[in-house]
Amino acid sequence: MASFINALLFMLGAIIVENIVFSKLLGVEPMLSLSEKPSKMLGACASTAIVLTVSSVFAWAAHRFILAKLGIEFLETLVFIIIIAALAFALDYAVKKFVPKLADMLGNTLPLVLCNYAVLGALLINAENGYSLAKSAANALACAIGFTLATIIFAGVRARISFAQPPKYFKGAPIAMIAAGLIAMAFSGFSGLKF
Amino acid sequence: MPETNEKYTKNTFIAQITSGVLSNNPVLVQLLGLCTALLVTTTVSGALGIGLAVTAVLICSNVLVSLLAKFIPKKLQIVLYIVIIAALVTAVQLIFKSFFPDLNKSLGILIPLIAANSLILSRAVNVAEKKPLLFSLIDGLSMGVGYTLALLIVSAIRELFGAGTLCGINIMPSSYEPVTFLLLPSGALILFGFMLALTRKLIELQQIIARKLEEKRMEKSAEAQTMTDEAPAEPAAEATVEIEDASDEKNQEVDEPESTDNDLKEEE
Numbered sequence: 001m002a003s004f005i006n007a008l009l010f011m012l013g014a015i016i017v018e019n020i021v022f023s024k025l026l027g028v029e030p031m032l033s034l035s036e037k038p039s040k041m042l043g044a045c046a047s048t049a050i051v052l053t054v055s056s057v058f059a060w061a062a063h064r065f066i067l068a069k070l071g072i073e074f075l076e077t078l079v080f081i082i083i084i085a086a087l088a089f090a091l092d093y094a095v096k097k098f099v100p101k102l103a104d105m106l107g108n109t110l111p112l113v114l115c116n117y118a119v120l121g122a123l124l125i126n127a128e129n130g131y132s133l134a135k136s137a138a139n140a141l142a143c144a145i146g147f148t149l150a151t152i153i154f155a156g157v158r159a160r161i162s163f164a165q166p167p168k169y170f171k172g173a174p175i176a177m178i179a180a181g182l183i184a185m186a187f188s189g190f191s192g193l194k195f
Numbered sequence: 196m197p198e199t200n201e202k203y204t205k206n207t208f209i210a211q212i213t214s215g216v217l218s219n220n221p222v223l224v225q226l227l228g229l230c231t232a233l234l235v236t237t238t239v240s241g242a243l244g245i246g247l248a249v250t251a252v253l254i255c256s257n258v259l260v261s262l263l264a265k266f267i268p269k270k271l272q273i274v275l276y277i278v279i280i281a282a283l284v285t286a287v288q289l290i291f292k293s294f295f296p297d298l299n300k301s302l303g304i305l306i307p308l309i310a311a312n313s314l315i316l317s318r319a320v321n322v323a324e325k326k327p328l329l330f331s332l333i334d335g336l337s338m339g340v341g342y343t344l345a346l347l348i349v350s351a352i353r354e355l356f357g358a359g360t361l362c363g364i365n366i367m368p369s370s371y372e373p374v375t376f377l378l379l380p381s382g383a384l385i386l387f388g389f390m391l392a393l394t395r396k397l398i399e400l401q402q403i404i405a406r407k408l409e410e411k412r413m414e415k416s417a418e419a420q421t422m423t424d425e426a427p428a429e430p431a432a433e434a435t436v437e438i439e440d441a442s443d444e445k446n447q448e449v450d451e452p453e454s455t456d457n458d459l460k461e462e463e
Binding site: 022023024025026027029032074075077078080081082085086088089110111114115119120121124125128167169173174175176177180181182184188 | 281
């Protein structure tokens with residue numbers, strides 16, 4: 001029971017206190033582009049979450065049993081990218097093959113997953129801190145949830161902004177960035193929480 | 196015939212390089228590679244290191260992709276491109292580790308993260324794959340220079356006002372109280388929002404100036420034409436001199452952006 005609560009608190013900390021987007025600034029770009037199209041948002045977030053969680057397991061295994069054993073940890077980046085790319089490609093292929101309707105609705109999510117700093121960043125953070133298998137998977141899942149949470153919050157803010165009339169040069173991306181900065185400021189209020 | 200062709204391409208290459216700096220700037224206009232830009236701009240030295248690393252990887256990946264594009268099956272394109280990029284980033288990482296160990300330590304996971312930089316992948320997919328080798332190479336150079344310049348300007352603002360230093364050297368008087376907000380994630384996002392708006396304004400200014408110069412040149416050439424009817428030799432020389440003057444003016448105007456940048460930030 002205690003370990004379960006510990007795991008829950010660890011994940012809560014990773015989701016809210018150290019939110020991958022608003023306090024680590026990883027994954028700001030996909031968040032900005034996804035928040036413009038709410039219909040594709042949840043699908044893309046779900047595929048990011050699946051790729052991130054599964055790849056964290058593979059990355060842990062690769063790091064533990066191949067890289068560390070052979071003493072070639074400097075190939076970490078390459079191996080992680082290959083794992084992420086293979087999984088993202090497999091997921092993309094599977095969705096296109098088995099649920100073509102969903103694939104049409106989502107469009108091309110492959111670059112969004114590949115160029116997401118949250119995915120590679122989470123794997124690198126796991127490797128850097130030397131997390132165990134369970135902790136790696138939990139951290140990856142928490143990062144994915146944190147990314148989804150941030151995207152949903154930001155899409156809400158962006159919908160509000162679309163009704164406002166910002167100055168001419170601030171229309172679109174600049175005002176969205178400033179709004180993201182204000183949300184990040186709100187999130188930094190959580191930093192006092194210690195579990 | 197081949198001579199004119201070469202000249203044409205030379206001019207377009209120059210235009211291409213200058214467009215990467217302002218009107219087509221990767222971070223401030225196209226919003227590519229934004230994450231690295233937000234994370235790394237807390238110090239000037241880090242920004243310079245990452246900017247140069249991105250430029251190197253970008254040029255190499257553009258060259259490799261434009262050479263290999265024919266042999267890569269369409270379905271696997273993006274996946275294989277990102278593997279190529281990751282291999283290049285690993286090489287850059289090793290260079291950092293052996294030659295700049297301090298910078299490597301302070302940047303941490305930011306160097307491996309270049310592999311997921313959307314700027315490099317988008318240039319590979321949109322440019323390197325379709326265009327010839329030389330064009331891709333110049334494109335990589337132009338985007339890299341634009342990226343590095345943008346990072347340097349933003350990091351100079353953040354480090355100077357956020358910590359009172361530049362490249363780790365104290366600049367501000369000791370009575371200056373640093374605005375640590377600029378070094379926080381929220382400060383980075385808000386500052387970038389302002390920088391994006393500023394860039395739009397500058398691009399608009401540049402376009403207005405270019406249009407005015409064009410009009411002036413047209414007038415001059417019309418004048419020169421009417422005058423050549425009377426005296427053929429002298430006015431032609433005059434006209435060329437005036438055109439040179441005009442281009443000088445333009446250069447001055449293009450240099451201006453950075454100074455206005457700092458003015459605006461100081462007002463803030």
